Amino acid sequence: MPSPTPEGVNKDWRIIGRLMPHLWPRNEPGLKLRVLLAIGLLIAAKVSNVWVPLFYRDAVDALSVPATLVALPLGVILAYGLARVGNLLFNELRDLIFARVVERAMHVVGLRTFRHLHALSMRFHMDRQTGGLSRVIERGTRGIEVILRLFVFRAGPAVIELAMVAGILWSLFDWTYPLVVVVTIAAYLAWTFGITEWRLNFRRTMNTHDAEANTKAIDSLINYETVKYFGNEAHEASRFDRALTAYENAAVKSHASLSLLNIGQGATITLGLVIMMAMAGHGIVRGTMTPGDFVLVNTYLIQIFLPLNFLGMVYREIKQSIVDMEIMFNLGDTTPEIADAPDAPALALAGGTVRFEGVHFGYGADREVLKGVTLEVPAGETLAIVGSSGAGKSTIARLLFRFYEVTGGRVTIDGQDIRTVTQDSLRRAIGVVPQDTVLFNDTIGYNVAYGRPDAPWEEVEQAAKLASIHDFVMGLKDGYDTKVGERGLKLSGGEKQRVAIARTILKDPGILIFDEATSQLDSHTEKDIQAALARVSTGRTTLIIAHRLSTVIHANKIVVLDGGKVVEEGTHAGLLGAEGRYATLWRKQQEATRLENRLEETIMDPDTGIESRHNI
Ligand SMILES: Nc1ncnc2c1ncn2[C@@H]1O[C@H](COP(=O)(O)OP(=O)(O)OP(=O)(O)O)[C@@H](O)[C@H]1O
Numbered sequence: 001m002p003s004p005t006p007e008g009v010n011k012d013w014r015i016i017g018r019l020m021p022h023l024w025p026r027n028e029p030g031l032k033l034r035v036l037l038a039i040g041l042l043i044a045a046k047v048s049n050v051w052v053p054l055f056y057r058d059a060v061d062a063l064s065v066p067a068t069l070v071a072l073p074l075g076v077i078l079a080y081g082l083a084r085v086g087n088l089l090f091n092e093l094r095d096l097i098f099a100r101v102v103e104r105a106m107h108v109v110g111l112r113t114f115r116h117l118h119a120l121s122m123r124f125h126m127d128r129q130t131g132g133l134s135r136v137i138e139r140g141t142r143g144i145e146v147i148l149r150l151f152v153f154r155a156g157p158a159v160i161e162l163a164m165v166a167g168i169l170w171s172l173f174d175w176t177y178p179l180v181v182v183v184t185i186a187a188y189l190a191w192t193f194g195i196t197e198w199r200l201n202f203r204r205t206m207n208t209h210d211a212e213a214n215t216k217a218i219d220s221l222i223n224y225e226t227v228k229y230f231g232n233e234a235h236e237a238s239r240f241d242r243a244l245t246a247y248e249n250a251a252v253k254s255h256a257s258l259s260l261l262n263i264g265q266g267a268t269i270t271l272g273l274v275i276m277m278a279m280a281g282h283g284i285v286r287g288t289m290t291p292g293d294f295v296l297v298n299t300y301l302i303q304i305f306l307p308l309n310f311l312g313m314v315y316r317e318i319k320q321s322i323v324d325m326e327i328m329f330n331l332g333d334t335t336p337e338i339a340d341a342p343d344a345p346a347l348a349l350a351g352g353t354v355r356f357e358g359v360h361f362g363y364g365a366d367r368e369v370l371k372g373v374t375l376e377v378p379a380g381e382t383l384a385i386v387g388s389s390g391a392g393k394s395t396i397a398r399l400l401f402r403f404y405e406v407t408g409g410r411v412t413i414d415g416q417d418i419r420t421v422t423q424d425s426l427r428r429a430i431g432v433v434p435q436d437t438v439l440f441n442d443t444i445g446y447n448v449a450y451g452r453p454d455a456p457w458e459e460v461e462q463a464a465k466l467a468s469i470h471d472f473v474m475g476l477k478d479g480y481d482t483k484v485g486e487r488g489l490k491l492s493g494g495e496k497q498r499v500a501i502a503r504t505i506l507k508d509p510g511i512l513i514f515d516e517a518t519s520q521l522d523s524h525t526e527k528d529i530q531a532a533l534a535r536v537s538t539g540r541t542t543l544i545i546a547h548r549l550s551t552v553i554h555a556n557k558i559v560v561l562d563g564g565k566v567v568e569e570g571t572h573a574g575l576l577g578a579e580g581r582y583a584t585l586w587r588k589q590q591e592a593t594r595l596e597n598r599l600e601e602t603i604m605d606p607d608t609g610i611e612s613r614h615n616i
């Protein structure tokens with residue numbers, strides 16, 4: 001479909017061109033056969049359609065000379081009926097047979113884009129709204145449907161039919177008839193494309209505000225709890241209202257412009273019809289044409305003008321689809337920031353010694369978070385990273401997992417730079433219990449088994465037991481079939497953390513990262529799980545990130561991170577003896593714990609003497 005500028009036209013055709021391989025899918029003889037059949041049926045339908053007015057004319061002519069009428073021209077009338085039914089039947093069969101080709105194309109492209117989204121890096125996803133991404137796929141695949149259905153089977157064949165009709169009119173009468181038809185259609189198209197192009201602006205505005213209203217509504221409903229905490233329902237409603245008002249205004253303009261489009265279209269067609277009917281009438285008066293010819297001209301015109309009524313819609317849909325497909329294809333063309341080196345080997349895990357060598361990193365160019373971090377976790381040992389909030393502890397975990405690329409220095413596992421091995425093998429070797437656990441909106445069983453979806457059920461339960469979540473689950477009415485709600489919101493923070501621990505235990509990786517894995521648990525449960533974690537991490541290289549120092553005293557080594565650098569390192573005892581930051585932090589936390597314990601002791605019912613242990 002033409003765009004105003006030549007570059008625009010080229011781009012549009014390029015995008016449509018990208019769909020063409022789906023019309024001739026490789027290694028799919030069945031689909032190829034369907035395409036051929038559909039084309040055959042399309043031609044059959046058009047040929048039937050062209051015969052309809054011819055039979056109609058014959059019937060009218062046979063009937064309009066009563067003197068010579070010996071019998072009802074039943075044969076011609078039947079033929080007329082057959083031609084009509086044939087057209088209908090061939091069209092429907094064509095749609096039926098072609099449907100799988102269209103649906104397969106949507107399926108293939110949708111899946112490919114989905115895969116690609118998972119291949120794109122963390123940074124990409126951090127900057128995007130998930131809802132927006134799934135809408136891109138949804139709209140893009142719908143665009144494919146529109147192009148294949150409307151463009152390939154409506155717009156294209158319409159041109160063929162037009163040529164056929166013009167040829168027939170020419171051969172039956174003279175060249176003035178096809179000329180009027182072509183001029184009428186040209187005027188019609190010019191009007192339609194011009195006005196539709198102008199209307200697209202309103203559509204665009206509508207779409208923008210529609211998306212805006214949508215994101216606001218979703219964001220607001222996701223944050224239901226927060227909205228209530230701050231009593232901001234009215235504020236949310238007014239934000240939504242603003243987006244809706246803008247949409248409403250654009251929609252009204254769009255409707256008004258549609259009326260303008262329709263009026264112009266109707267006027268052009270009527271004018272063309274009137275001219276041609278006058279010409280045919282003149283032919284009858286002169287005796288060069290029969291009344292049947294008059295009907296024939298009229299029927300042909302209506303037959304080719306009628307589909308034009310949809311043209312504005314078809315044009316708009318096709319333009320919109322091109323835009324939607326372009327967005328989706330662009331997404332598919334985004335190169336992942338983190339890619340495997342060509343011929344990258346799998347990580348050869350031998351013990352799992354992790355080394356950070358002078359690592360520099362910043363999320364943006366403007367601020368460096370890690371400024372030359374060097375640390376080593378010898379195979380099978382446990383290293384704890386402590387430090388104030390925002391020091392870059394979680395960042396270290398993300399870099400080891402290669403969610404981001406270091407900007408300086410290198411990260412190695414058993415001597416292999418993690419940039420040289422496949423991401424898949426690297427990530428298979430590492431288990432992470434992240435700081436903020438989110439769960440899939442499915443059952444607890446599903447979420448635990450997610451660690452290794454093909455694990456036998458006993459192992460899933462075993463992992464749950466190790467993470468101290470099994471008993472809790474068994475106490476629920478539906479047990480492991482209990483739904484956890486969106487992002488796991490129906491579980492408490494500590495329960496979610498234990499599910500996350502269980503699924504990492506089930507994954508059974510060579511290297512473990514616990515990022516504040518027990519921070520949401522009360523000290524009693526925490527001790528339980530610490531013991532379990534200690535068991536799990538024996539013999540495995542383990543990185544523990546923690547605020548509560550009491551949870552890391554058994555680590556083989558502790559590093560204190562501050563200002564993007566390792567400022568202290570050593571064992572718990574060694575660091576205490578060094579009287580540095582760690583020692584100060586330790587004493588502060590000890591003091592806090594003592595206070596807490598004393599408070600717990602005082603909360604005792606004076607009458608019954610029954611102690612109620614609250615965590616304060
Ligand atoms: N995706 C991101 N984009 C930009 N900056 C980020 C991003 N993630 C983290 N940061 C910044 O990087 C710094 C280090 O973050 P990091 O999450 O590593 O801290 P942390 O030491 O784990 O803190 P905490 O103890 O609070 O979890 C912070 O200042 C944070 O604001």
Ligand SMILES: [Mg+2]
Pocket residue numbers: 393394395435515
């Ligand atoms: Mg963190």
